[in-house]
Amino acid sequence: xxxxxxxxxxxxxxxxxxxxxxxxxxxxxxxxxxxxxxxxxxxxxxxxxxxxxxxxxxxxxxxxxxxxxxxxxxxxxxxxxxxxxxxxxxxxxxxxxxxxxxxxxxxxxxxxxxxxxxxxxxxxxxxxxxxxxxxxxxxxxxxxxxxxxxxxxxxxxxxxxxxxxxxxxxxxxxxxxxxxxxxxxxxxxxxxxxxxxxxxxxxxxxxxxxxx
Amino acid sequence: xxxxxxxxxxxxxxxxxxxxxxxxxxxxxxxxxxxxxxxxxxxxxxxxxxxxxxxxxxxxxxxxxxxxxxxxxxxxxxxxxxxxxxxxxxxxxxxxxxxxxxxxxxxxxxxxxxxxxxxxxxxxxxxxxxxxxxxxxxxxxxxxxxxxxxxxxxxxxxxxxxxxxxxxxxxxxxxxxxxxxxxxxxxxxxxxxxxxxxxxxxxxxxxxxxxx
DNA sequence: TAGATTGTTAATCGATTAACAATC
DNA sequence: TAGATTGTTAATCGATTAACAATC
Numbered sequence: 001x002x003x004x005x006x007x008x009x010x011x012x013x014x015x016x017x018x019x020x021x022x023x024x025x026x027x028x029x030x031x032x033x034x035x036x037x038x039x040x041x042x043x044x045x046x047x048x049x050x051x052x053x054x055x056x057x058x059x060x061x062x063x064x065x066x067x068x069x070x071x072x073x074x075x076x077x078x079x080x081x082x083x084x085x086x087x088x089x090x091x092x093x094x095x096x097x098x099x100x101x102x103x104x105x106x107x108x109x110x111x112x113x114x115x116x117x118x119x120x121x122x123x124x125x126x127x128x129x130x131x132x133x134x135x136x137x138x139x140x141x142x143x144x145x146x147x148x149x150x151x152x153x154x155x156x157x158x159x160x161x162x163x164x165x166x167x168x169x170x171x172x173x174x175x176x177x178x179x180x181x182x183x184x185x186x187x188x189x190x191x192x193x194x195x196x197x198x199x200x201x202x203x204x205x206x207x208x209x210x211x212x
Numbered sequence: 213x214x215x216x217x218x219x220x221x222x223x224x225x226x227x228x229x230x231x232x233x234x235x236x237x238x239x240x241x242x243x244x245x246x247x248x249x250x251x252x253x254x255x256x257x258x259x260x261x262x263x264x265x266x267x268x269x270x271x272x273x274x275x276x277x278x279x280x281x282x283x284x285x286x287x288x289x290x291x292x293x294x295x296x297x298x299x300x301x302x303x304x305x306x307x308x309x310x311x312x313x314x315x316x317x318x319x320x321x322x323x324x325x326x327x328x329x330x331x332x333x334x335x336x337x338x339x340x341x342x343x344x345x346x347x348x349x350x351x352x353x354x355x356x357x358x359x360x361x362x363x364x365x366x367x368x369x370x371x372x373x374x375x376x377x378x379x380x381x382x383x384x385x386x387x388x389x390x391x392x393x394x395x396x397x398x399x400x401x402x403x404x405x406x407x408x409x410x411x412x413x414x415x416x417x418x419x420x421x422x423x424x
Numbered sequence: 425t426a427g428a429t430t431g432t433t434a435a436t437c438g439a440t441t442a443a444c445a446a447t448c
Numbered sequence: 449t450a451g452a453t454t455g456t457t458a459a460t461c462g463a464t465t466a467a468c469a470a471t472c
Contacts, residue, residue, distance in 0.1 A: 009463075013415050017408045021390065033429065042392065045429090046465050053431060061430035062472035078411045079418030097309035098406075109410050148413070172417045174409055178233065180254065188416040190409045194310075196229045197386055197402045198321050199290045201360065203225050204400040205384045206291030221439075245453065257453090258441050265455060273454035274448035 012051045013078075015043060019051070020074040028068030036064070080108045084172075087146045088114040089161060090153035091121050091131050094176055098150055099127055112144050117157075134161075138168045148172040155179055162189075224263045225290075227255060231263070232286040240280030248276070292320045296384075299358045300326040301373060302365035303333050303343050306388055310362055312339055324356050329369075346373075350380045360384040367391055374401075 022040045023032055034052075038045040052058055052065075055077050059065045075081050086104070088095045091114050098104075099114055114131045116122055122133045132140050140146070149170050153161055158177035165173060166187055173189040175181055178196065181189055234252045235244055246264075250257040264270055264277075267289050271277045287293050298316070300307045303326050310316075311326055326343045328334055334345045344352050352358070361382050365373055370389035377385060378399055385401040387393055390408070393401055 008419065010412070010416075011463075013412045014408055016415070017405075017411045018392075020411075035429080044465060046467090047463095049429090049431065050464080057431070059430050060472070061470065062428050064429065077415065079414035080411065082414070082418065084410075084414060093309035093312040097305035100305040101406075103407060104410065107407055107410065109414075148410075148417075172413050174406075174413055180230075180252075188413060190413045190416075192404060192406065192409055193229075194313075194386075194404065195315060195319055196226055197404055198296075198316065198319065198360075199229045199232075199292065200222070200225045201384050201386055201400060201402045202291035202294070202296060202321075203228070203289065204222075204402075205360075206294065207220065223439075247453080256441060258443090259439095261453090261455065262440080269455070271454050272448065273446065274452050276453065 008054055012054060015041070015047070015051050016074055016078060018043075019048070020071070020078065023067050023071055023074075026067050028066075028071065030067045031060075031064040032067050032070065033064035034059075082108070084109045084148050085144060085146045086111045086148045086150060087141060087144075088129075088150045088152060089134075089165070090151065091116045091126075092152060092154075095150070095152035096126065098152065099129055109148070112146060113140050115140075117153075134164075137164060141168050141170065146170070148174070151175045151177055153177060220266055224266060227253070227259070227263050228286055228290060231260070232283070232290065235279050235283055235286075238279050240278075240283065242279045243272075243276040244279050244282065245276035246271075294320070296321045296360050297356060297358045298323045298360045298362060299353060299356075300341075300362045300364060301346075301377070302363065303328045303338075304364060304366075307362070307364035308338065310364065311341055321360070324358060325352050327352075329365075346376075349376060353380050353382065358382070360386070363387045363389055365389060 018041050019037055022037060026032070034045040034048040037048045056073065058070055058073050086109050088099055088111060091099070095114065099111060104111060111129055114126070114129050115134045115137060116131055117134050119133065122131050124131045147170070149165050149172070151158060151162060151173055155177050158175065158179045159181060162173060162175070162181045162183065166184060171187050173181070173183070173187065175189055175191045178193050183189055230253050231249055234249060238244070246257040246260040249260045268285070270282055270285050298321050300311055300323060303311070307326065311323060316323060323341055326338070326341050327346045327349060328343055329346050331345065334343050336343045359382070361377050361384070363370060363374060363385055367389050370387065370391045371393060374385060374387070374393045374395065378396060383399050385393070385395070385399065387401055387403045390405050395401055
């Protein structure tokens with residue numbers, strides 16, 4: 001297999017996701033060109049080719065990329081050929097919504113447990129997923145081979161709980177709390193901050209908005 | 213007031229949000245330096261000063277920035293001194309979760325209506341917000357002075373519904389569907405794509421992960 | 425063959441940082 | 449005053465794009 005180079009900018013990764021999404025339901029026997037992907041994404045064709053060559057040579061000069069092969073390569077590059085076993089920490093509005101979302105499993109992310117601090121919320125089974133008391137964290141994570149956590153708890157308990165997760169060996173955290181988590185270097189995190197997105201939208205609208 | 217310059221990179225906006233968040237609950241009489249903000253955010257102090265000077269001169273050489281003044285300036289820059297009246301389109305898991313989230317109102321984003329395609333879901337009142345049939349879109353948007361929409365509907369109906377919103381005069385859309393919406397130039401959108409974030413996290417973990 | 429399209433180099437563009445005079 | 453910190457310029461760094469030889 002193609003050798004993974006040392007350091008890839010995180011800027012390319014969402015673009016790889018987009019390429020993957022675009023070819024996801026195309027016929028594996030078809031070919032797709034960097035220009036096709038350019039049109040579909042809005043990135044330049046040069047950008048597309050560059051992004052892909054960071055990881056190897058997947059194309060055929062004069063022909064383009066074979067959809068099936070590219071799908072497989074992107075899947076491997078994005079780590080979607082692994083088995084991700086996911087815990088949801090916090091069963092408030094957002095945690096419950098994610099629990100009910102079927103799209104994740106399809107992409108290879110399987111939600112296998114949920115946790116809450118509130119005894120009144122624990123013990124329930126939602127969508128086939130049991131809600132455990134946070135005190136059971138280590139036991140349940142280990143027993144179920146969980147290797148990813150979605151953090152959907154309030155801001156002020158996020159750092160402490162993240163620390164707990166790290167102690168239990170979790171190395172991948174998707175954080176929805178509006179805090180910059182401090183994490184040891186081996187632990188990877190991504191943040192989704194909805195308030196920040198609303199503010200960006202607000203900014204855009206005000207800066208070059210309608211009747212200003 | 214300070215003159216807004218022509219073109220600001222969208223890269224600065226999330227940083228402004230962070231500065232705002234950090235000083236949000238500090239005493240307005242205090243001073244904060246670019247170095248303080250650097251430590252709190254992880255950006256360089258030069259970055260902090262540069263970001264702010266795009267919008268004017270807010271600091272006092274030798275002193276730093278006055279928290280109260282900076283808070284006010286950032287609020288204005290981000291458009292949070294406006295009144296945002298928000299509709300949620302789609303009352304599935306995610307739409308319902310956003311409906312129940314109290315944090316938005318505090319930041320000036322007031323959810324005033326929800327919409328769904330499914331007649332069985334309309335008519336209900338959740339958290340004080342009524343769920344209307346999508347057929348009522350124009351009437352309800354206009355009657356309530358709604359100027360922002362959160363799009364939480366499945367992928368395949370997202371573009372059509374966004375077109376409807378645009379026709380009704382909506383100029384700001386926060387899109388949760390995993391599609392690149394095609395929108396006329398006056399309409400601003402931001403995307404939150406949870407699957408893409410999961411994929412980025414997966415990539416990070418696999419590329420420079422544990423035992424590779 | 426002629427036409428299409430890759431992979432890659434070099435040129436361009438844009439964003440970040442270092443450094444420092446001006447200011448309090 | 450001495451020390452601190454801004455605003456801003458110039459230097460650096462990194463990412464994007466244009467261009468084209470190699471390939472099918």
